[in-house]
Amino acid sequence: MPKELATRKLPTPDPGQTAIVTMRSDTESVPDVHSIVKTTRGGIVRNVLTKLTLREDRGEIWFMGGYDGGTKKWNPRKSCAITASGYDRCNQFAGVSFVTPPSIQDERGNATGNPYILRKPGGTEIEYVKVRMVGIGRSALGNLIAHDVTLVYNLGTYWAQDLMSKWTRTGRDSSATGKKWGNLLPTGSKPDKECDPSVWLGVVMPAGVTLWCDLRDPEVVTCLTEHINRQKFAERNALTICRRNILKRFIAASKLDPANPVVSIVGWTDADRDMERMAELVAESQTDVIDVEGTSVEVTHDEVDAEPGEIDQSLAGDVEDDYQAADEPPATKPQAEAPLDLTKLAEAIRKKIRTVYRRLGQKIGHPIVSKHGLITIGGIDNCDDVDTLDALLADMTAADKGGAK
Numbered sequence: 001m002p003k004e005l006a007t008r009k010l011p012t013p014d015p016g017q018t019a020i021v022t023m024r025s026d027t028e029s030v031p032d033v034h035s036i037v038k039t040t041r042g043g044i045v046r047n048v049l050t051k052l053t054l055r056e057d058r059g060e061i062w063f064m065g066g067y068d069g070g071t072k073k074w075n076p077r078k079s080c081a082i083t084a085s086g087y088d089r090c091n092q093f094a095g096v097s098f099v100t101p102p103s104i105q106d107e108r109g110n111a112t113g114n115p116y117i118l119r120k121p122g123g124t125e126i127e128y129v130k131v132r133m134v135g136i137g138r139s140a141l142g143n144l145i146a147h148d149v150t151l152v153y154n155l156g157t158y159w160a161q162d163l164m165s166k167w168t169r170t171g172r173d174s175s176a177t178g179k180k181w182g183n184l185l186p187t188g189s190k191p192d193k194e195c196d197p198s199v200w201l202g203v204v205m206p207a208g209v210t211l212w213c214d215l216r217d218p219e220v221v222t223c224l225t226e227h228i229n230r231q232k233f234a235e236r237n238a239l240t241i242c243r244r245n246i247l248k249r250f251i252a253a254s255k256l257d258p259a260n261p262v263v264s265i266v267g268w269t270d271a272d273r274d275m276e277r278m279a280e281l282v283a284e285s286q287t288d289v290i291d292v293e294g295t296s297v298e299v300t301h302d303e304v305d306a307e308p309g310e311i312d313q314s315l316a317g318d319v320e321d322d323y324q325a326a327d328e329p330p331a332t333k334p335q336a337e338a339p340l341d342l343t344k345l346a347e348a349i350r351k352k353i354r355t356v357y358r359r360l361g362q363k364i365g366h367p368i369v370s371k372h373g374l375i376t377i378g379g380i381d382n383c384d385d386v387d388t389l390d391a392l393l394a395d396m397t398a399a400d401k402g403g404a405k
Contacts, residue, residue, distance in 0.1 A: 047142065048093050048267040054256075060086030061261050062316035063400075065361040076360045076400050080258045081313040084240045087247040094267040096137035096250050098243060099279035104132045104150065115235050120156075126231050128154040129238040135246035136279040136297070138268035144295060146282040147246050150303045153238035153311070159227040160205050161308055166219055167211060169362050181217035185210055218381040222354075241306050241314045249300075349389040350380050356396045368395050 054060040066078030082090070104114035115131040131153070136146040167182040183191055183200075187210045191200065195212050201220075202210045213220045230237070253263040282290060282299055290297050357365040357377050369377050372392045383389060 097275035151242040
């Protein structure tokens with residue numbers, strides 16, 4: 001619960017009695033909360049009911065494009081999903097506790113540290129991250145439940161799918177040379193003579209095929225850069241995705257109104273119970289129901305793969321800022337005293353353009369890019385003119401908010 005409300009004293013009724021209180025908030029960022037406080041033999045249980053409005057500017061929701069059913073027109077804000085940051089915000093009221101067990105099984109079934117990272121031969125590139133996490137809380141009816149989730153975040157599969165999607169979407173033509181930058185062949189087949197092995201890379205795909213890519217093309221460089229960035233934060237991102245996966249099971253908010261993204265939350269807090277200790281007991285057990293101090297806890301055990309859509313929705317809103325923070329340490333002097341670095345300024349604008357373009361999709365984004373003299377979105381990597389990039393960002397932002405002009 002937010003600090004503004006957590007500091008307010010709630011009534012403690014006599015054993016077997018219930019008290020109801022409404023806490024009015026005087027802060028815009030904190031909603032009103034209705035709380036039911038009950039004293040039982042096991043201690044004090046508080047039920048919290050509230051409605052929380054999530055905000056895009058805080059990275060709590062991520063808008064996705066789609067076609068409107070009636071007009072058949074592309075709508076860049078057709079639907080929205082709750083990001084990991086948004087679910088963490090909801091959990092301030094839901095009261096779910098988490099524990100990350102110290103060990104997990106590797107691909108051979110042996111116990112190893114949690115999270116577990118499998119690297120490709122050579123020891124530098126990460127193939128996947130496997131993480132196990134336990135979340136414990138109460139259902140909407142107040143029953144104690146726990147979710148024990150083991151999640152695999154496969155960076156190799158995500159990289160292959162991202163590259164394949166971009167190859168299909170851009171028409172297979174290079175923005176730099178006008179020739180095709182990709183060649184899809186059965187795995188083991190020799191590429192065309194034009195695919196110089198010194199500058200073409202073969203990326204193995206599912207279903208027994210390999211996509212050969214021209215490393216000189218900006219589209220390929222963009223994909224590769226994003227893949228390298230995901231490698232930097234692989235372990236942390238896997239934990240974030242797993243945590244969101246668990247919170248989705250407690251907080252029923254799969255469909256939101258894009259115009260009014262409000263989540264109704266029913267949360268429970270146990271004032272006299274150590275919920276983290278209970279989560280540890282769940283992690284040590286493999287049964288579907290465990291008994292903790294005379295209380296039954298329902299447990300689900302799941303092993304899941306992080307799907308591309310789930311990855312995007314989980315990390316949207318803060319991933320670009322995180323990458324920038326890692327690559328560019330904060331200045332030791334005030335920004336006003338430092339000379340203007342046009343190269344860094346151009347790259348910062350490019351990052352924002354890519355973020356908005358992903359929300360718009362190719363159907364809306366590509367005509368705007370073409371309007372500014374660029375063949376594809378990959379062309380921004382060869383454009384260092386800050387005024388051109390700034391004008392492109394302004395048009396794309398306007399389309400994102402109210403439809404393309």
